[in-house]
Amino acid sequence: MNRSRRIRNNTIKMPTVLSMPQPMCLIENDGSNLVVNKEAEKLLSEIFxxxxxxxxxxxxxxxxxxxMNRLAGCNKGFPLGSSIQSKTKGIWMWCVPHPQKPGHVLVLLDTEGLGDVEKGNSKNDTWIFSLTVLLSSALVYNSIGTIDQQAIEQLHFVTELTETIKLKSTDTREEMEEYKKILPSFTWCVRDFCLELKRDDKEISEDEYLMMSLEVKAGENFQNYNLPRECIRNFFSSHKCFVFDRPTSKKNLQRLDELRESELEEEFVGQAANFYDHMIRSSGVKMLPGGITVTGKILGNLASLYVDTIKSGSVPCMENAVLALSEIENTGALQDALSIYECEMNKNVAKFPTLSELEFVNMHKKCGRKATTVFMKRSLNDEDEKYLRELKMQIGKREKEFMKTNEDLSRAFCNNLLKNLSVTMQNGLMQGRYSRPGGHRLFLMDKQEFLQKYDRMPGKGVKSLEVLEAFIHENKNIEASILAAENRATQAEQRLAESHYRTMQAQWRRQSVEQQSRDLQQSMVRQSASQQQHINSLIEMMEQNRKRILQENNLRIAQSLQAQQSRLSSSHQRTLNEMQRNIEESQRRNNQRQSSGGGCILS
Known part of the structure; x- marks a missing residue:
């Protein structure tokens, strides 16, 4: 399986414009010229x-x-007409959601009637038929009556397909076999059929009736007879037949789009239902050579390519169309992918600067994968990966641009951050804070705090270290200057300190001598006071002893007198009195000694 086919199996679902309340002309035909309707082409370009x-x-x-209206599920849509004049000119288109295949779009193409006498140009019919075959995945041929020789001869356009359609730019004998792989399925609808489906008195199916009608005859005389039959058999991948009774009475045919289903013939309603079920169920997706799935955008481009080829007088070639379509689609896919990459990366610019290069690389890879997915979805037959390589190269260029933006934002952020954080140190330099002894140590402390704040600050980006190293390099001489200034200041202060120390040392000695003198004087004063206090204590103690001895002597004398008085009688009064005088004399002498200041006290 080639890469293009693998791509189609992984298509990304995108919104489809299906708001088509009625058909619109896809290819306009004025009888002499074919033109693709730009509005229809634009609508198709929005279907993915x-x-x-x-x-x-x-x-x-x-x-x-x-x-066709029945296939769209409507009674009205494509104009039916009620006269002998054809209502449909060119090829009309109606896009509706497929009723049984989600994610698919059913495109109905109604063509102008072949053999219209008013056109007067049979070649015009041939191109309408050829374009219809080229654009469809299921072809319905509609005729009246029976499948007879006249009906088959009227389908002479089939015999001209090899002249109006080429699969490859170079004709080959094997090309006939390739048509069956590329051209649509073939369904013959026979309208107003009035015969019995029998052969040799045996009932046959509608499909058997078709294949019987396409049987060839042996002999050279039947070449003209056999050619259209062989073409129908060989060109189309499958063959199906439906026969229809007349839908209603002749008078009602003119207003067929107004009739309710109950007003139609029952047999016809059943036949129409069978036709609808088969076409909806069995019609396949439109494919191109190489397994390319046709989307709305591709169908619109195909229509333009084929019409332009016909108008140029050439024969539409599927191979050339696919190549041209591949050029268109691959160029568009490349631009879409680059737009997706830039759009996704621009969303991430708000997160710049990234914390690390790995974070940026992951962003780039994620956006690159989305871009590649978009490219792979739309690209066609990029077999040599020419456009994929171009996409990678262009994304590489844009990656460098976004990387530069990321780095520039990181540098700007870091430079601004360093400027703000270094204000304290700049002020310290201007004020001479670091020019005195100990200034270098203070500078290192401020520097360490500065680096810690810078390291903790988020959002610096991939150039954080580079900007910091450049900043430190630019200011490396400042620290050396501070250290040199501190050394000079330290030497001067050391000399000043030594002089001050000598002065203070002399002052300390003088103060010490003075202090010692004061201490000696205070010691002598304290010693004198202590001696006087000791003398006073001795005198006080002596006085207390004297008073105690005197009291004791007086007490003994008084006791002795009292005892003697109690023993003496009156006869001894004189002796007593004498003794009293002696005692008084003793007391007198004692008092004299006391008043003279000293001496021993006699007991």
Missing amino acids: EPLIVVAIVGKYRTGKSFL
Whole structure:
């Protein structure tokens, strides 16, 4: 399986514009010129889901539009018309969500009637038929009556496919086998069918009826007879047939789009339901050579490429169309991918500067993967990976631009941060704070605090260390100057300190002598006071002893007198009196000694 096919299996779901209340013209036809409708092309460019393209061709006024409206689930849409004039000109388109395949879009193509006598240009019919075959994945051929020789001859456009469509730029005999792989499935709808489906009196199916009608005859005389049958058999991958009764009475045919289902013939309603079920269930996704899934944008580009080729007088070639489409889609895919990368990276610029280079690389890789996914989704047949390599190169250039932005923001942030954090140190330098002894140590303390604040500050980015190293390098001479200034100041202060020390030492000696003198004087005063206090204590003690002895003597004398008085009688009174005089005399002498200041006290 080639890479393009793998890509298509991993398509990214994107919103689809399906607000088509009614069909619109895809390819306009004025009878002589084909033009792609730009509005339709723009609408298709907004559809990114795979397309299932069902197209119908046939003679005008055969009821083609009615069948397409049924596939769209509506009675109205493609104009039915009620006269012999064809209502549909060119190729009309109606995009609706596929009713049974989510994520797919059903594109219905209704073509103008073939064989319209008013056009007068049979070649115009051929190009309408060829474009329908090229653009569809399921082709419905609508006719009236039966599948007979006339009906098959009217489908002569099939025999001209090899002349109006090329699969490759170089014709080969094996090309016929390739048509079946690329061209759409083929369904023949026979309208107003009135025959019995029998062969040799045996009932046959509608499909058997078709294949029976396409049988070839042996012999050279039947070449013209066999050619359209062989083309139908060989060109298309599958063949299906539906027959329809007349839907209603002739008078109601003119207002067929207004009739309710109950007003239609029951047999016809059942046949229309079978047709609807088969086309919805069995119609496949439109594919291109190389396994390329057709989306709305690709279908619009294909239509433009084929129409431009026809207008130039050339024959549409699928190979060339795929190459041209690949160029268009790959160029667009490249631009879309680069836009996605830039858009996603611009969202991350708000997070710049990144904490580390790894964080930036992870951002870049994530955005690069999204861009590559977008490219791989849309790219077509980039077999040699030319555009993928170009994408990687362009993303590499843009990565360097975003990296520079990231680094510039980191430098700006860090420089501004260093400027703010270094204000204290700058002020210290200006004020001479570091020019005195101990200034270098103070400078180192401030520097350490400065570095710690810088390290703790978030959001510095990938150039944090580089900017810091440059800042330190620019200011390396400041620290040396501070250290030299401190050394000079220290030497001068040391000399001053030595002089001051000698002065203070002399002062300390003088103060010491004075202090010793004062201490000696105070010691002598304290010693004299202590001696006087001792003398006073001795005198006080002596006085207390004297008073105590005197009291004791007086007490003994008094006691003795009292005792003698009690023993003496009156006859001894004289002796007593004498003794009393002696005693008084003794007392007198004692008092004299006391008043003279000393002496021993006699007991």
